[in-house]
Every structure is written in structure tokens, then in C-alpha cells.
Amino acid sequence: MNAPVRNPKLLKGDKHDWQVVIGMEIHAQVTSNAKLFSGASTEFGGEPNSHVSLVDAAMPGMLPVINKKCVEQAVKTGLGLKAKINKKSVFDRKNYFYPDLPQGYQISQFKHPVVGEGIVTVDMQDGSSFEVGIERLHLEQDAGKSLHDQHPSMSYVDLNRSGVALMEIVSKPDLRSAEEAKAYVTKLRTILRYLGTCDGDMEKGNLRADVNVSVRKPGDPLGTRCEIKNVNSIRFIGQAIEVEARRQIDILEDGGKIDQETRLFDAAKGETRSMRSKEEAHDYRYFPDPDLLPLEFDDAFIAKLKADLPELPDEKKARFVKDFGLSPYDAGVLIAERETAAFFEEVASGRDPKAAANFMINEFFGRLNKEDKTIEQSPISAEQARHDRRSDRRWHDLRQDRQRPLRNRLGRGWRPARGGREAWHEAGDRHRRHRKGRRRYHREEPGQG
Amino acid sequence: MSVDAATVRRIAHLARIAVADHEIEHLRGEINNMLAFVEQLNEVNVDGVEPTASVEDMKLKMRDDVVSDGNYAKRVLANAPATDDGFFQVPKVVE
Structure with missing residues (x-):
């Protein structure tokens, strides 16, 4: 564990005390005018399918060309996270089928992300602080948006968001309570806003979190984790962790076992539930995208961005x-x-x-x-x-x-x-x-x- | 390495390719032939050799952050089987 020693915050079960272990994947929309691989606008709203190029719509023969600004924003964020910057990284295809993903794959970075390990110092309400390890940051495309309430038997798809650049920022499992997780996202959001690399607007979905939650008895190895997808407010992140940890503790104390799975947080009902439909999609068959050469830049490129960093x-x-x-x-x-x-x-x-x-x-x-x-x-x-x-x-x-x-x-x-x-x-x-x-x-x- | 009939079905399903039962055995043979060829390639020692991303000596080209495309929803939707009010319509998918 990378987490520094701090007061263990334990949850009481009927039989034992339990420690919650949390890691997060934050999807932060990169602030840019145009999309990651096309010249279409990233502007929020707009008539459906108006901010879409033939590249974003995955028409045959269209080729991606990377937006330099998005690369700069990712590197800048890496510098703000005191992270290792990889001068050579690779784009891969993450294959799955969904109506809001016209390519049939998301262009992402799997084995070789643009940013490696870093660190965030998180401040708590009581004035104390602790460090959270950053595992990696990579660039990837956002998907389109599906609306399910417009028609009794059809879903509606708008590709305006399709292809907008996201930074996925993956933390190490260094968080130990809902409060710490909320403080971490708050701090990360502050850093991104200082850097100007993401506006952090959670209401618009420009910052959203996948939260990995597991529980264990103190001193035990890590338990089986569940991933709560797409939580879109800091308060909900806290609530989702609390109810999910409680669910897992109840199962374990009843002698059951946790299934590793993807879950959805339902704020209205105050529960998480399984997203069975996602299970099969887990076989992503990543491979290097043959349409894109490796992303490479030199020290001067990094140095210039470093020189322009604001006071953090x-x-x-x-x-x-x-x-x-x-x-x-x-x-x-x-x-x-x-x-x-x-x-x-x-x-x-x-x-x-x-x-x-x-x-x-x-x-x-x-x-x-x-x-x-x-x-x-x-x-x-x-x-x-x-x-x-x-x-x-x-x-x-x-x-x-x-x-x-x-x-x-x-x-x-x-x-x-x-x-x-x-x-x-x-x-x-x-x-x-x-x-x-x-x-x-x-x-x-x-x-x- | 070789694949069985179940794996062939799974690969076909992941790729959303309809494969009839009588085709499975034939495809299994083809896939196993390819895997055997790859295994043969694996015998070559490539220690210290960078994976080839391109046979040309080229760098990834970058574009400037300028909005230069889009605003043709009609073209984007032109081939869609069903549309309404600027949206694609697809059979309902709900979590």
C-alpha cells in the first residue's frame, strides 16, 4: 500500500470491524475547442448530431488525426499531478458494441499511457492531509449520448459528445472512507480547474467517477471489489461508497462472497445494483490502433508546458x-x-x-x-x-x-x-x-x- | 494454442457476426491455422527489437485545436435506418 499511515477508519459490522478500500477512475473532459481526433466542436448542447464529423460518425475510410491541444492538456495535468510523463505512448482500440459508439471501439490507451505514476495531496475538513497515489492518466474518446425516454420502443442517439477528449485518471486503492474519496475528488477537481485542463462541471458530466469499492478485515489482503459506474456528483460518490460497503459487509458477515461486477448507484433508492448487461462486454480485445502511430514528443515540448504552469x-x-x-x-x-x-x-x-x-x-x-x-x-x-x-x-x-x-x-x-x-x-x-x-x-x- | 467450437462461437458473438452451426468447424480450422502460424513467428527472437508501428519513418501528425468540421447532421444521419428530430433511432437499449 502506498497510503501513509493514518487513523484507520473502520466500519462496524455485527461480527467484525471492516476497512473500506477505495480506488477511483475519474473521467475528466479535456478543455479544448475541437475533439480528440476530429475537427468537430466540443461545445456542450447544440442541435443533436450537429457537432459531429464523419470521423466521429465512424463513416468508412475516415481517419483520426490527433488534436495537439488535447495532448498538451494531458501532459499539463500530468505535471500538475507530479507524475511521470511518457514521451512515447500508444493508442489502442477497446472493442465493444453499443449504439452510442459508432466505431464499435473506443480509441483509448491501454498498455502505454501518456502519463504514469503521480501523487495528489488531499486535504480533509479537520485540516489534516494525506497522499493518494495516481496510477496513470490516459487519453481516450468519449462516447455519444443515448436517450431512453423519448419513445416507447426506441432509444435516441446523439453523437455530439462522441469523440470528445477525456482524461481517465486512475488512482491507487489508497482511499479508506467515503469522506476521503469525496475530499480526493474535490482536490483533483481543484487542480484540474487551476490548470485549465478540465472545467470540472459535474452537472454537465464533464467530470464523472467510476468508484471501486471493497472491504476487508484490518490487516487482511484486499477483498473482491465492485465497480460503481458513472457517479456524477461528489455527494453521490460518498453515498454510493457507504451503501456499497454496507452491502458487502452484510454479505460477508452472512457467510457469502462478493462477486466482482459492475454496479450502478441509484440515488433515489439509495442502493447499488448489478449492471448485468455490462458483464459480457468485459472482453475488450485491446490492440494497438493501426490508424494511429505512437504518440511521441520531446523534452522541449514538456519543458514549455512546465514553464507555463500556474501556481498550483x-x-x-x-x-x-x-x-x-x-x-x-x-x-x-x-x-x-x-x-x-x-x-x-x-x-x-x-x-x-x-x-x-x-x-x-x-x-x-x-x-x-x-x-x-x-x-x-x-x-x-x-x-x-x-x-x-x-x-x-x-x-x-x-x-x-x-x-x-x-x-x-x-x-x-x-x-x-x-x-x-x-x-x-x-x-x-x-x-x-x-x-x-x-x-x-x-x-x-x-x-x- | 488452439480454439474449440465454443470459443469460435464466442469470438463470433463478440464481433456480432452471425455464424451458422455448420460453419463452426470450418472456421475453427481456419483460426487454428492462423494461430499455428503466429506460434511459428513467436519462435523468432526479438529481444531488444522495438515493435514496428509503421514501415515508413513517420511521426504521428497533429492537428491544431480549431473547429473545422461538423454542422451537417443531415449527412451524418443520411444512412440511418431510422431517425427522429435529428437523432438516430435504435431499438431500445436500457440498463
Whole structure:
């Protein structure tokens, strides 16, 4: 095991304590204009089958030509995961039949992925952190989309997504609880968004997870695992792990055995169930795609991407702690989104950074939540916030307000200069007119389904 | 290495090729002939030899990240047995 020693989190069964072992395969859609092997658009939505080239539709004689940007994005992500970059990798065909896969195979990378082993440092709510090993990252094509509810006896297929580049990021089985798994995906998403290689939008399916779950008695070898396919929100990842681990424990304690299989998480019923139809498809008969030469690049190609890397979340967090004297927890909250970190740095310039952090976390985010806004939609700019008339000392004291009801905290004390207040009020009115569901900011994870 | 009749059926099914019972034995013979030939090739020592990806001395060509294709749903759908409102229609497949 690569996992560093940390407190074992065990699940209680009727007879034993059990340890959950989790590994994940994250499918992250590469941010690019065109698809991995064709010149069709990757844009989300669009009329059905409009963002489709004859390559994506697998018309006879069409040949794939790789998009350089997608390769760069994969390498960049590898660098962000402190991973080994393979200067030579190979595309293989993964063969299976499904109506949303017109080629009859997915172009993927099997034996020789573009990125090898790496590492992600995961931060937990309590301020502790641990490391998760990355096994590999490879490039592959996405499939099309099937709709099953349009017609009583027919499924509808839209190939707009067919051929869009995905990065499959495979972790080692280093995760030991639903909480750790959620924190891992959250961190990976943050890294991808910093790098600009995937937007991490789980609602659009641009980041989705296959979760491998097994249980064992502490100290035993790994148990038989089940793979829960295509979980599309961080909250569901946590729920799926919990119910699946419980299912396996119940079977084992009743003297049964776990069948290695693919399962589906049904959020409405709160259960996982077998996807028998996938079982037969497991014989993928991989072989090198004869339409594509090996993917090769040189050190200069990597060095150029390395030189352009932004400051990554871990580095930014360390800098906020060291230079600004923030607690690791506060620094972690502020760096979770690149835009938030930039906003904070501007607010903090010329003021006491700790007071500014306090203001951001204890007041500003509450405001955004209440008015259902993202930081890009903030009615006041960072500069306006910096010119708030209250002193650093008053900002410091905001922490004590934490215990008070949100309503009271938000109802007073906000005195931004330069028209900021009016902006807030107008935004509030607009918001009340179009009141929809409220979205929490930062207190919960993104992408909740 | 050789294959039996059941394996021939399985390979045919994976490739979605309809094979009648009376064809199995003939195909089994053909496949086993090919496997025997590959086994013969396996006798050649290729230690330290890179697998040949292409007989030409070529590198993988890359394209720029520019949208240059698509927006012809009608062409894409032209050969489909059934369509509706821009979608392919296929016999229902549900998990």
C-alpha cells in the first residue's frame, strides 16, 4: 500500500470491524475547442448530431488525426499531478458494441499511457492531509449520448459528445472512507480547474467517477471489489461508497462472497445494483490502433508546458499560510477556487491579510450564498471590498459573529464604498424576483446532483 | 494454442457476426491455422527489437485545436435506418 499511515477508519459490522478500500477512475473532459481526433466542436448542447464529423460518425475510410491541444492538456495535468510523463505512448482500440459508439471501439490507451505514476495531496475538513497515489492518466474518446425516454420502443442517439477528449485518471486503492474519496475528488477537481485542463462541471458530466469499492478485515489482503459506474456528483460518490460497503459487509458477515461486477448507484433508492448487461462486454480485445502511430514528443515540448504552469493549489495554500499567517483551514477554503484566491489577494493587498481572510470567509461568502451568486457574479469588486469602511479590527471581530443567525449577520455591518452597497441591494432585488433554489458556496462541495 | 467450437462461437458473438452451426468447424480450422502460424513467428527472437508501428519513418501528425468540421447532421444521419428530430433511432437499449 502506498497510503501513509493514518487513523484507520473502520466500519462496524455485527461480527467484525471492516476497512473500506477505495480506488477511483475519474473521467475528466479535456478543455479544448475541437475533439480528440476530429475537427468537430466540443461545445456542450447544440442541435443533436450537429457537432459531429464523419470521423466521429465512424463513416468508412475516415481517419483520426490527433488534436495537439488535447495532448498538451494531458501532459499539463500530468505535471500538475507530479507524475511521470511518457514521451512515447500508444493508442489502442477497446472493442465493444453499443449504439452510442459508432466505431464499435473506443480509441483509448491501454498498455502505454501518456502519463504514469503521480501523487495528489488531499486535504480533509479537520485540516489534516494525506497522499493518494495516481496510477496513470490516459487519453481516450468519449462516447455519444443515448436517450431512453423519448419513445416507447426506441432509444435516441446523439453523437455530439462522441469523440470528445477525456482524461481517465486512475488512482491507487489508497482511499479508506467515503469522506476521503469525496475530499480526493474535490482536490483533483481543484487542480484540474487551476490548470485549465478540465472545467470540472459535474452537472454537465464533464467530470464523472467510476468508484471501486471493497472491504476487508484490518490487516487482511484486499477483498473482491465492485465497480460503481458513472457517479456524477461528489455527494453521490460518498453515498454510493457507504451503501456499497454496507452491502458487502452484510454479505460477508452472512457467510457469502462478493462477486466482482459492475454496479450502478441509484440515488433515489439509495442502493447499488448489478449492471448485468455490462458483464459480457468485459472482453475488450485491446490492440494497438493501426490508424494511429505512437504518440511521441520531446523534452522541449514538456519543458514549455512546465514553464507555463500556474501556481498550483498546494503551493498557493502554503504561500497563504507562510506569507499571510493564515490557518491551513482558512487558506484551504480561500484557494479552493482560483478566482476566489485572486479576489482574496486583491482584498488583502494593503490590508491585514488575516482580517481580509476573516471578512471573506465569515461575511463575503455568506453574502454570495444568500444571493445565490458565484464569485464572478459578485455585485462588488475586490477593490470595493478592500475599501470597506470598517477597520481591520472590525473585520477580525467578524469571527465572533459566526454563532449568530445568518440573517442578523448579513443584515448589518456591510458598508462598502463607491456604490458597492447599491450594487448589493439591486442584486438582492433581482435575486428575490427570480428566486430559485439556493446554492451554498464553499460549505458544500460542487457538483451536487 | 488452439480454439474449440465454443470459443469460435464466442469470438463470433463478440464481433456480432452471425455464424451458422455448420460453419463452426470450418472456421475453427481456419483460426487454428492462423494461430499455428503466429506460434511459428513467436519462435523468432526479438529481444531488444522495438515493435514496428509503421514501415515508413513517420511521426504521428497533429492537428491544431480549431473547429473545422461538423454542422451537417443531415449527412451524418443520411444512412440511418431510422431517425427522429435529428437523432438516430435504435431499438431500445436500457440498463
